[in-house]
Amino acid sequence: MRHTLPIAPQFYVTAPQPCPYLENRMERKLFTSLQGEGADQLNNSLSHQGFRRSQNVLYRPSCSDCSACMSARIDVSAFVKTRSQKRILKRNASLLRRATSPWATEDQYTLFRRYLDSRHSDGGMADMDVFEYAAMIEETPIRSRVIEYTEPQFSGLVAVSLTDVLEDGLSMVYSFYDPDQPQNSIGTYMILDHIAIALETGLPYVYLGYWVPGSSKMSYKEKFSGLEVYHQGAWKPMRDPAEFAESSHPLSTDPIAEQVANIHLPEQPVHRRR
Known part of the structure; x- marks a missing residue:
């Protein structure tokens, strides 16, 4: 029997660490792996949504205190x-x-x-x-x-x-x-x-x-x-x-679950199992 399973990217969050840009703030990143036959499509789609690439990882700041880092x-x-x-x-x-x-x-x-x-x-x-x-x-x-x-x-x-x-x-x-x-x-x-x-x-x-x-x-x-x-x-x-100054306010950040839910993903390739 054959089953087709979508290979959807999994998202993770890094542990907080000191922010390199703003004093007295903590930095946290939302990230996912970039690999497989759909890598180009995923990179294009997430780059349009503020993500950046580092080797085989795509990441976007997801700090709990502010959302000042903007692509x-x-x-x-x-x-x-x-x-x-x-x-x-x-x-x-x-x-x-x-x-x-x-x-x-x-x-x-x-x-x-x-x-x-x-x-x-x-x-x-x-x-x-x-x-x-x-x-x-x-x-x-x-x-x-x-x-x-x-x-x-x-x-x-x-x-x-x-x-x-x-x-x-x-x-x-x-x-x-x-x-x-x-x-x-x-x-x-x-x-x-x-x-x-x-x-x-x-x-x-x-x-x-x-x-x-x-x-x-x-x-x-x-x-x-x-x-x-x-x-x-x-x-x-x-x-x-100055129009974006409010992004450094603690209430400007959505919860992680909402951020992930609002990410638009490209159509994923399927993995066929026998």
Whole structure:
């Protein structure tokens, strides 16, 4: 006898830990595994609902005290470069872009360590060794690319972005760059270049990770026109950051059961048993 069983993703919640963005807050994440033949469809569907990928896991903040962490993306059709952003493009015009399969290299890891030691020495990734770095880059069940930026004059690697290709955009999973060139604003340049790639390939969005009102670490995202945030179950244009201040209130978070019940899942593949 044959039975067809839907393979539905199971959702779990992490234990609370100190929030890296807002003081005196605790962070908690809702997550599910990303694997199997339906990985691409699940990644696309949950990315549209504010989830992010880390290796073979999809996660979304689900804190008990607030809902301030909101997924952010740029609508490339609404993006207009500022004078400052035009200057950044001009300063980095000599950089060469190279997109490859997700494969870790020693040069990447060397730059990654310099970046962490300079910018995030007390962060959650500060102790990552070369093997953990390789896993971050290479363990992907979906269509991903490593985009490298090099300076031909010095033949050196300047910046790297691990980027997922979604059905409606590019998702910048993790980016790092030479910390010794603050005058060149390379982090901003990479976002601007991803906007250019999206325009070239006809993709409407560039996903930037999370934006948090009141967090200085995330305020740079507010400088991009066309920014949207996933707020209360829908993507909303970012016109004034103050409009989302209420998200840090303890009553702004729905119970976990309601959050899971409101997640829209793609049609699942079936597993046939005999």
